[in-house]
Amino acid sequence: MSHFYTDVDHFALLPAILLAVFGCAVFLFDFLLGERSRRWQLALVLPGLALTGWQLARQGAIAPFTAFHGALTIDAFGLFFNWLFLLTAGLVALISYRYLEMEQEHQGEYYGLVLMAQAGAYFLAVGTELITIFVGLETMSISFYVLTGFLRRSRRSNEAALKYLLLGAFSSGILAYGFSILYGLAGSTYCADIAAAVAARPAFDPLTVLAILTVSAGVLFKIAAAPFHMWAPDVYEGAPTVVTAFLAVGSKLASLALLLRLLLGPLGTARAAWEPLLVVAAVVSLTVGNLAAVTQTNVKRLLAYSSIAHAGYLLLGVVAGNGTGLRGVAIYAGAYVFMTLGAFAVLLAVHGEELGDLNGLARRQPAVAAAMVVFLVSLAGLPPTAGFVGKYYIFLALIEAGRYGLALVGAVYVAVALFYYFRVVRCMFLEPAAEGGARVGLSVGVRVALGVTGVVTLGAGVYPEPWLQWAVRAVLK
Amino acid sequence: MPWLTALLALPLVGFVVLLAIPGRAAGAVRLWANAVLLGGLALAAPLWTAFDRSAGGYQFVERLPWIPSLGAQYLVGIDGISLLLVLLTALLGPVAALASWNAIAERAKEFYAMLLLLQCGMLGLFLSLDILLFFVFFELVLVPMYFLIGIWGGERRLYAALKFFLYTVAGSVVLLVGIVALYWQGGQQLGRATFELTELLRAQLPVETQRWLFWAFFLGFAIKVPMVPFHTWLPDAHTEAPTAGSVLLAGVLLKMGTYGFVRLSLPLFPEAAREAAPVLAVLSIGAILYGALICLAQQDWKRLVAYSSVSHMGFCTLGLAAMNANGLAGSVLQQVNHGISTSLLFLLVGYVYERRHTRQIADFGGLAMVMPRFAFVFAVAVFSAAGLPLLNGFIGEFTILQGAFVVNRAWAAGAVGGIVLGAAYLLWLYQRTMLGDLRNEANRELRDLTAREWATVLPLLGLAVAMGVYPQPWFAVLERPVLELAGRLGR
16 A cells, blocks of 8 residues: 555554445445335444444554554544444444334434444544544534434424534534634644644633634534533434434534543643633533423433533533543543433333323333433432442542532532432332323333443442443543 | 341342342232341341450451442441441331331332332441442432332322432532542542541541531531431421331431441541531530420321431430540430331331321320220330330430530530420320320221231330340440540540
8 A cells, every 4th residue: 555545544544434334335225125124224234333343442452553644543542432432323223223113214324324423423532633523523413414304204303403403514613713723823734733833832822712712612512511502402302312312422422532632632731721611611511401401391301401411520520630530531421321322212112202201101111110210310420320430530530639619519410410310210100100101112122222221330330340440541641 | 257248238139039029929029028128137136146345446347349440349347336227227127118018008019129229228338338338328228218208108208209319419419529538638648549447547637628528528417317407308208208218217317327427427537526516516406406396386196206306316416416435325325216216106107097097196085095005005115215214215315415414514404405395295295196085986996006016016115125224235335436436536
């Protein structure tokens, strides 16, 4: 191969290539095989993900290394997040087919778009060059715009997609503007060059501050952190439930990975300028997310607001700014994948999204209701669940950094969160079953997903050591 | 032999097995849960003789790595203080289960599952010597208790369950921040991060730090006890809970708060605790008097018993505030006493409620004529709660007063006023329900205590008398840990 595209470059790109190839293959096979064989698309998706996982494992053996002259940095951090994306995509694919069949929108493109979105997310975690990052972000976002509107005949789904598209395009524009300023500062789009250029300027240099403001605004929008969260409740509610799950986990964590890459990489020396910004964003996210969730009657909307609050906790880990904080973010992100996808899988299992749909679930499907309790307790952050360990690390990081006030704010919102999460528990266990509440058969995929997420959420809370080790390695840079 | 682990694992294993029993076989579920809890008691009881009273430190210690990267271990062990509370828990568990035999018809499987999970959480808390483990168990009891109140409770159960849950969590999240801060500060001093209690006790924290941590811990424990003014969740939760829930709430869960003070707050932050003693004492006396006065105004039998807990737990915290050997020993003993006498009262109220489906005091009167045996047991329970000599309540309250008197006579004087009021509302309750003429015809056919009900009250009755007549063995168990703690506190 030429020196434009070396073996190392190829090796670094391979996971994304695999995802894209399998994504295209899904599009193609859907066209060739027609109506009958939609479920067999999974037989294409899961091996695709498995192969990607294999490549990630191979990369992990020799990481860290860079490719394309530093445009991609394959390190433990990037791989950790990519493993999370992989798990997310796999679980989302598993829980999707029955739902889409019931909505009569079981199209092959769905799986292709999921793989494409993940291919874009790959670059957010490992990209260290602005154009690469931007293209990755747009690949992911455009896939999500389409997925959000996937229920063509549903007005709400269409509305959500349009809303997401317009606001998302707007935020991408702001982000691109920020990138252009960074390019102007450094004369290069490579993160390493930008880091040097930013370091050479004073911390509160107006141009740097402007770049920080615009870049953060663009990325915080994707993370759905306040004050750029307005789109999230409507989009989460309108999108197909399976897409909401993917959006809440995949899109949020990919954008979080990007935020960490940018703030701790090229903008690392301007910490004094962006830290107060993140403090505000985190506290406002916690407040808005938790308080607004209290009054919701739609569980998807409730989870949307709670996901805003979770973004706040994740940002607090970044604010703490020490090794523990980053470990906390990684651990929290890991817990978030399982508990959030688990909660959405429960919504799919009952095939409903209003609080009333969950009434009497403990009678109808006791195991599903019990699993939901585990997810909700974990989302709130009580022991012995994975969510507790994540929150524990965030609090520890804040206390190590001497930010007792922020730790206390975060802790107090745990109690608020319990209030609304336990409204769901109350419906499931304490309210009588709804009239004619039909028992929906669980698909094998939902069963597997519920089992995996439930066992991990509880297991990682009872014995977190292996998972902590993994997360610790991810941030040992 | 991993004795304490077996004790802890038994209800958990029982819980898992119970989940496998089909819900339709309600009889099997009931039998299994009772057998497991009774087995737990049989396993715990020999601890009393095997425990070495002359040895210091913790006994039957078991240690396993749990989260090495955090320095958290699975570390369990007991000293005299936790021994008493473990035995109390092991006894009240089967009592609560047996008391629910007929009362719980709906969703029996879930009920007993929650009971077993709760038992595991309660035992674990008293056994833990690792602070993170302690916190896990502190929170673990909340979810089963939420369901016990919320599903099988009285009319306002939804409100009461949520109030109990949120109140306790609000306190415990602050406690969590305190624990994390202690872990960090202690780790800095000791040079290695650990949650091990005995290790953290060696750290010399500056007074300023102690003060912050003490008050963070205080919030968590004071809500749990509950101390005035954090008590407002208690009357609702206790009144609405099913009998088993009330028994375990009052008998065991409240002690988690006082135990937290004895085990963590006082020894870890001795200087700050000494500073805070007057505040604790004033809040305690406030609780004693306020709780007693409210009791005088209650129309609802169960609510009266609930408020009496506020008053009686005030004695326990007053003993803690005295911070000398008498006060501390009295406080721990009074925790056990309260567990016995209040559980008796709640059981009896529950039995009457099962028969009459009302708890209004005005609906009763002259029950002694139709239910003489019940009236006798109720008399013992009332006298025990009122602190009559030769019953268990007396010796605990007396020792606390002794301790408080040495520190500040005004404290003792205030608390004595509470004893007088306590006797007043309890005897008045007895008079209104048991004595006099049988005014209400509906009460004429009430059945006296059944054999099963006798089985639940007899052990408590026996203990109440035994502890009152010959308290020496109980103090002997407490002597070493209490002297150690008082020495730490410099009193």
